[in-house]
């Protein structure tokens with residue numbers, strides 16, 4: 562399954578035009594997805610995107626797209642540094658991430674809404690997002706925090722495989738592709754993300770606990786936090802998410 566909307570403006574930058582323009586959605590949602598790396602946010606984002614018609618906007622996907630474009634297009638020094646940090650499992654500096662999101666403000670104004678995944682990741686980023694949305698005359702409807710014990714997260718990450726072209730996410734046992742090693746949607750050979758390697762996973766989990774977990778309090782204080790247990794099959798978690806959103 563790969564029902565992601567066109568994300569040209571998000572993945573390629575402010576000058577790119579989305580070919581698939583959103584229709585007038587019945588239930589526009591502006592959501593942030595929170596959760597430790599490996600909790601299954603990307604899978605839920607794809608399901609939510611298909612259900613609500615809002616784009617799945619992942620800052621990690623922007624850095625991965627920059628990495629894969631490396632051969633043809635030379636990266637700026639800041640973007641090269643970002644990609645190197647990503648491969649080590651470290652966070653990219655707030656300044657660069659915020660520049661990147663501000664350049665893509667059109668996605669935050671999109672009439673189909675949005676699903677932000679992997680951003681914000683620090684309190685400074687959350688405060689900057691609050692300010693940007695206020696400036697754009699809009700606001701978040703909800704922040705979904707996916708919760709799962711760390712041991713289960715580590716098992717999920719070990720089996721995760723990703724399509725480098727269309728970004729579809731699989732798992733060796735929980736969500737295998739129809740043909741082993743190949744993307745169901747576009748046939749590309751699946752990869753294990755470099756930052757899913759064990760050493761990088763450890764760094765990412767600590768970065769989440771230190772920098773991102775405090776965002777739960779930030780959004781709880783604003784009355785938009787919705788916690789969802791992330792155990793079970795993707796479809797069960799999805800149904801739980803819909804129920805929690807009401």
Ligand code: AMP
Nearest residue numbers: 620621646647651652653658679680682
């Ligand atoms: P993700 O796909 O969300 O797990 O992101 C992959 C990697 O990209 C992270 O481990 C970071 O190195 C970098 N990254 C993505 N989004 C952010 C962000 N909002 N702030 C800092 N670093 C980020």
